[in-house]
Amino acid sequence: MAMAAASSSFLAPRADALAGPTRRGARRVVARRPLTVAASKGEVTLLDYGAGNVRSVRNAIIKLGFTVKDVTTADEVMAADRLIFPGVGAYGSAMDILKQRGLVDPLREYCASGKPFMGVCLGLQLLFDGSEESGGVEGLGIIPGTVRKFDAPDLIVPHIGWNTLDVKKNSGLLADVPPGDRLYFVHSFRATPEPANEDWILATCDYGGEFVAAVQKDEVCACQFHPEKSGARGVGIFKNFLEGDVKETADAVAESRAVGTDVGLARRVIACLDVRSNDNGDLVVTKGDSYDVREKDEGGDVRNLGKPVELAGKYYEQGADEVAFLNITGYRDLPLTDAPMLEVLRRSSETVFVPLTVGGGIRDFTDSNGKAYTALEVASAYFSSGADKVSIGSDAVYVAEAYYASGGAKDGSTSVEQISARYGAQAVVISVDPRRVYVADPALTKNKCVKTSRPGPDGEAFCWWQCTVKGGREGRDIGAYELATAMEALGAGEILLNCIDEDGQGNGFDHELVGLVSDAVSIPVIASSGAGCPKHFSDVFEATNCSAALAAGIFHRGEVAISEVKAHMRSENVPTRM
Ligand code: 1PR
Numbered sequence: 186m187a188m189a190a191a192s193s194s195f196l197a198p199r200a201d202a203l204a205g206p207t208r209r210g211a212r213r214v215v216a217r218r219p220l221t222v223a224a225s226k227g228e229v230t231l232l233d234y235g236a237g238n239v240r241s242v243r244n245a246i247i248k249l250g251f252t253v254k255d256v257t258t259a260d261e262v263m264a265a266d267r268l269i270f271p272g273v274g275a276y277g278s279a280m281d282i283l284k285q286r287g288l289v290d291p292l293r294e295y296c297a298s299g300k301p302f303m304g305v306c307l308g309l310q311l312l313f314d315g316s317e318e319s320g321g322v323e324g325l326g327i328i329p330g331t332v333r334k335f336d337a338p339d340l341i342v343p344h345i346g347w348n349t350l351d352v353k354k355n356s357g358l359l360a361d362v363p364p365g366d367r368l369y370f371v372h373s374f375r376a377t378p379e380p381a382n383e384d385w386i387l388a389t390c391d392y393g394g395e396f397v398a399a400v401q402k403d404e405v406c407a408c409q410f411h412p413e414k415s416g417a418r419g420v421g422i423f424k425n426f427l428e429g430d431v432k433e434t435a436d437a438v439a440e441s442r443a444v445g446t447d448v449g450l451a452r453r454v455i456a457c458l459d460v461r462s463n464d465n466g467d468l469v470v471t472k473g474d475s476y477d478v479r480e481k482d483e484g485g486d487v488r489n490l491g492k493p494v495e496l497a498g499k500y501y502e503q504g505a506d507e508v509a510f511l512n513i514t515g516y517r518d519l520p521l522t523d524a525p526m527l528e529v530l531r532r533s534s535e536t537v538f539v540p541l542t543v544g545g546g547i548r549d550f551t552d553s554n555g556k557a558y559t560a561l562e563v564a565s566a567y568f569s570s571g572a573d574k575v576s577i578g579s580d581a582v583y584v585a586e587a588y589y590a591s592g593g594a595k596d597g598s599t600s601v602e603q604i605s606a607r608y609g610a611q612a613v614v615i616s617v618d619p620r621r622v623y624v625a626d627p628a629l630t631k632n633k634c635v636k637t638s639r640p641g642p643d644g645e646a647f648c649w650w651q652c653t654v655k656g657g658r659e660g661r662d663i664g665a666y667e668l669a670t671a672m673e674a675l676g677a678g679e680i681l682l683n684c685i686d687e688d689g690q691g692n693g694f695d696h697e698l699v700g701l702v703s704d705a706v707s708i709p710v711i712a713s714s715g716a717g718c719p720k721h722f723s724d725v726f727e728a729t730n731c732s733a734a735l736a737a738g739i740f741h742r743g744e745v746a747i748s749e750v751k752a753h754m755r756s757e758n759v760p761t762r763m
Pocket of ligand 1: 473476546687715
């Protein structure tokens with residue numbers, strides 16, 4: 186009921202000055218322009234209202250040779266010549282901040298002025314009349330329509346990953362995006378095309394139905410996907426915007442743009458870097474066998490497989506869809522004093538234009554001076570250093586135990602709830618570190634069992650997966666199934682499902698575990714641990730509903746390049762971003 190009442194208030198007046206001549210009509214082809222280095226550089230105005238990570242947007246602008254001018258006041262917005270608005274966080278809090286700063290009317294006026302504007306993600310959604318997110322909130326009212334949650338049955342939400350576009354009209358903005366190319370989306374709400382906003386639609390995307398992927402009218406444009414997280418192609422979109430060449434043209438869009446055999450949301454391939462200090466105090470990428478990261482010889486040092494920033498850059502170049510950094514001793518280090526990890530993020534985000542996840546030590550803690558930090562503050566430090574998502578390991582187990590002990594109560598106080606509320610569900614990944622426990626009879630445990638095809642040492646026909654904390658050092662009486670379902674209920678956006686038994690073994694992913702968890706939740710599940718060859722990736726995608734597969738050892742040891750994995754996946758007809 187509250188929703189309906191709120192929705193009626195979306196009927197705010199629109200900025201009529203935007204209603205210039207529409208350029209729809211015949212579908213047209215735009216001449217491709219070579220992606221060259223910008224001839225003239227200048228200043229770009231960025232409206233960063235302080236709600237989250239816009240470091241990658243900054244880095245993309247700087248990489249293209251432009252400088253960033255931050256604006257916060259109404260006058261500064263109106264004085265801008267070229268404005269980028271990377272909306273971050275939840276719709277309601279974004280509009281609250283815009284209202285508090287008196288920026289609502291200036292933004293409407295700016296967009297009506299004909300000067301170049303580019304919104305990203307929430308920056309697109311805010312242009313619409315309103316959103317049902319945050320209980321129903323009025324937006325800027327520049328584009329007709331209401332933003333609503335994805336609602337198709339059985340759809341995995343958030344929509345996270347790389348998806349193809351159906352380009353509806355010509356624009357220099359997307360001129361360098363070939364048919365069938367994929368761009369990175371991460372969102373739970375979307376606007377849909379309708380007759381009233383038809384003249385704005387530049388491109389749509391299909392995920393449980395058609396939704397608005399990009400809009401444009403003259404120099405005002407916005408993308409639901411993240412150009413700054415869409416690799417070189419996405420940086421090219423910023424380049425087109427910054428160099429002032431986004432005009433819609435009168436040429437027909439090639440029919441082939443929307444046609445292809447490999448379309449839709451791709452299954453993702455993620456490179457994972459387990460990071461910690463070795464005995465000399467150097468921060469290294471390491472890799473364990475069933476979480477044991479020390480060399481096997483006597484007094485073995487921490488295995489050293491390379492430097493975090495260099496390896497992240499290498500995997501980006503090879504086509505990784507995402508990169509994850511796990512600070513594997515975060516449970517004992519004091520995270521906010523862990524400057525090297527923050528620096529790893531800052532430096533990686535300068536060159537790696539795909540999503541970065543960071544985990545390890547996301548929890549409330551008190552430092553040696555007695556100063557207390559909340560998990561939200563720890564996560565905020567990571568986000569502002571360039572992380573797009575944080576992954577929570579040990580603390581999630583404690584939170585889930587308390588959740589069940591209270592009979593499923595949610596009071597908003599936990600790390601998961603607080604980070605999700607502030608940064609959005611899509612920013613909260615739960616890293617699960619389980620190991621198999623065999624039982625002869627499911628009645629012997631309260632945790633969800635499966636009948637396993639790999640019986641236990643004494644012929645036990647059933648097993649469950651016991652969650653651990655502190656990097657596998659301590660087992661708890663809660664299963665991976667129970668943890669994942671509790672985390673979904675508390676607002677997590679994704680499950681990173683490791684498996685201690687398979688870690689570093691190269692025998693393939695544990696399909697029984699991945700199947701159990703990915704069928705239990707409707708948020709994306711990342712299969713992890715055990716990849717030994719490209720076939721293991723296509724196997725897990727075929728056998729389970731997982732959305733992504735993560736590997737470490739085979740990439741670090743140079744046994745397989747990410748590009749080989751992807752070529753194999755495509756040959757097996759797995760939707761793949763190449
Ligand atoms: O508990 O919130 O501080 O988070 C600690 C984080 O560090 C967790 O995400 C946990 O998974 C991770 N972690 C802790 N100890 C280890 C260890 O290895 N000793 N690494 C560890 C987890 C597992 C995967 C690995 C895959 C793929 N590593 O991330 O990359 O198993 O490996 P493979 O392809 O070589 O098989 P907190």
